[in-house]
Amino acid sequence: MTLVQLRHFIALAQTGSFNRAAVQLFLTQPALSRSIRALEDELGQPLFDRVGRRCELTPFGRDALERARELMLAADDLRDSGRLSGDAQEGVLRIGLGSGPGSMLMTPLLLQVAQERPRLRVEVARAGTELLVQALRERKLDGLVVDVRSMRPAPDLDTQLLHEMKGAFMVRRGHPLTRRKGGPVFDDLLRYPIASVPLSDEVARVLVQRYGPRAHPSVFITLHCEEIPSLVEVARRSDAVLLAIRAAAPELVELKLQPSLAATARFGLVTLKRRTMAPGLALVRSLIEQRLVDIPG
Numbered sequence: 577m578t579l580v581q582l583r584h585f586i587a588l589a590q591t592g593s594f595n596r597a598a599v600q601l602f603l604t605q606p607a608l609s610r611s612i613r614a615l616e617d618e619l620g621q622p623l624f625d626r627v628g629r630r631c632e633l634t635p636f637g638r639d640a641l642e643r644a645r646e647l648m649l650a651a652d653d654l655r656d657s658g659r660l661s662g663d664a665q666e667g668v669l670r671i672g673l674g675s676g677p678g679s680m681l682m683t684p685l686l687l688q689v690a691q692e693r694p695r696l697r698v699e700v701a702r703a704g705t706e707l708l709v710q711a712l713r714e715r716k717l718d719g720l721v722v723d724v725r726s727m728r729p730a731p732d733l734d735t736q737l738l739h740e741m742k743g744a745f746m747v748r749r750g751h752p753l754t755r756r757k758g759g760p761v762f763d764d765l766l767r768y769p770i771a772s773v774p775l776s777d778e779v780a781r782v783l784v785q786r787y788g789p790r791a792h793p794s795v796f797i798t799l800h801c802e803e804i805p806s807l808v809e810v811a812r813r814s815d816a817v818l819l820a821i822r823a824a825a826p827e828l829v830e831l832k833l834q835p836s837l838a839a840t841a842r843f844g845l846v847t848l849k850r851r852t853m854a855p856g857l858a859l860v861r862s863l864i865e866q867r868l869v870d871i872p873g
Contacts, residue, residue: 581615582644669856672701672708674722675773679804718854720846726776735844739868743839746818746828759832762787771799771807772819782839
């Protein structure tokens, strides 16, 4: 059994056609057929049922496909380990940033690389946590910085550098809610648009516990967006109320709700276990330490 045979097997499983798989692999169809037949002979069981011109995985083939993909990913990791073991002055860093960390880390990361490591290629992915974790598992990303409370615990993920940062309801200076004596209550917020990035289940639980069922994000949030800078700009130029980590919008005024919000996000650097860490992630770790810091008070 060879890695080449496994690549042929995976390609055929993806296309369901010897002809299409052969074209994709730059092989002749007879050569691909011989490769698959040799693999089936070695494994002692058929991988595919031939249904007309289409190839469908057998039950054994479905199980073998998952194992083959794991082996190919491990082989790719081994191939890349030499590149990753060099210094971080060049190469590729592929990092995924959640909405909160992205608002505070993306520009400093790109600026520092441009100034200090011009030969390092940085690829930043911005998306929801679920999509970023999927991309990490598919080896499309080297690491993530996300709110770990929005992740499901998993044995294949390693989380480091937890930084807890408080959330807040914020508005522009001069907003009507800033003039309410004694501070606003939650019902006062509902008279205005409320903007937020997607929130973790933990934050949703805290909101409902503090302010009742109407405080569930699915009920009271009217402006949803993954990009905090855009939401900050909306809050700065309108009467919208922003719910986000306090440090992401220092120019806005924090509302002192009664009772207080007392909700936090917990950010961490997430990588795959048993995988060589890209040297460029050391720069990300340093920026996490420097930038993911709460505003005093």
